[in-house]
Amino acid sequence: MATNFDNYFKSAFTVDNVIFGFDEGDLKVLLIKRGEEPHIGEWALPGYFVKTEEDLDAAAKRVLSELTGLTNVYLEQVHAFGSVNRHAFGRVITVSYFSLIKIDNYIIQPSSIALQAQWHTVNGLQHLAFDHDTILESCLQRLKWLVKTRPVGFELLPPKFTLTELQHLYEAILRSPLDKRNFRKKILSMNLLVDCDETQEGVAHRPAKLYKFDRKRYNKLVEQGFNFELKETPIKKKTTAELSS
Amino acid sequence: MATNFDNYFKSAFTVDNVIFGFDEGDLKVLLIKRGEEPHIGEWALPGYFVKTEEDLDAAAKRVLSELTGLTNVYLEQVHAFGSVNRHAFGRVITVSYFSLIKIDNYIIQPSSIALQAQWHTVNGLQHLAFDHDTILESCLQRLKWLVKTRPVGFELLPPKFTLTELQHLYEAILRSPLDKRNFRKKILSMNLLVDCDETQEGVAHRPAKLYKFDRKRYNKLVEQGFNFELKETPIKKKTTAELSS
DNA sequence: GGTAATTAGTGTAAAAAATGCACTAACTAA
């Protein structure tokens, strides 16, 4: 192995943020239009170089804020992508971060190298810059897993929401239909929802009750190691015996 | 943001491998004694710098092979660690990889900067070089999760093993006792074990049947999306109602 | 004002899975 360490210190890191939101029944992801080479003018995940003197996690927060104006977002690391030729300017490894936010709570403000910053429907998205298609796909997988493990839906909906909205969100993430009664039973049995004693207004049908998420209780359950698993099997599950064939 | 990209290309990456094995009823991890600064003479995870012209995943394989002699090991990425001051020589981000192997199938051959390469019992390990304690801990968490999701035990045991050995392995990873009858029922119901029609020899008690893992069937089930979840709850699980208090 | 359209909201029975638990079987060592 090399003894001259200088050769190794010629690479760069970036961070790429995959920010999910939910609006009008669709899962959305926040993208920027790049105003800098490489891939100038293309849509990309909001990401940029990590500075030498900042921690990786801090860089993700800063970059997100500089490109889109989003602050106070909880970011979770997902995966490092390190193919040799993924960046035209040299050897660049990127680390992806992901988050779930309520779209209405934030104002998107493109700046720095971002010409625009916009929510895009995840379904039927066009090609993204760099290997960002792959990065997005890996975060979608993470989200799918997460939704089965934690009641993440609450992160994506406005403070007050109906059970049907919550169910549609789950269906959008899992990409499969759920049974209404079983879904409600399961969600309500977690005791995480508080009845707001209010109903929808301005809808041309029976108005639904509004609920909000009880974050205190959620934190308490997490602390106690509660298992939030949502198991809903929308399509008939095959048994071990059937699989033996 | 900076327009001089050169400033960003002054960092380095490393990979660190967390290789788990199982022997004599204990979970083991493969460590090397470093023969190079920084942290010379200390025990560390087998890791080294990624070359500029190699993919990240390939680097993990190469480094593992060069330091310990292990080849043909399936490595899975776990997490990137990027605190500013984690390496004395400059800004170095490391990406951890983990694997499960059968100790007896491999010959450990320290070379390159590894003065020694040895299996260490995970429990009660001394302090490791760099932030490798943290890295190891995060891989242990991953392993704990994995064992509930996939029948990973088979990766760690010799080709022929007894059900009791398999149970002890699970107990070592999960750090809690399991019920013998329920464990056997569950494992056998997956139809992943083949009875070898052999029994243990040279034990001073009733000899146990030997089983082997049916990898073909395993691959088939994975392909069909089978859920391997092992749910064994060794200590009484609290209900939602009880937690409300 | 009545009715059609639309979504909200609710319960139960059957099947499957998880749980808790204690004795007999087979072998070796002394």
Next chain:
DNA sequence: TTAGTTAGTGCATTTTTTACACTAATTACC
């Protein structure tokens, strides 16, 4: 022969999951 040790097995109870269809409340339209 016996004591010691680990292997191996079943069942009844509880809990969880699943499948499934009707009534309730509101608006829009005639």
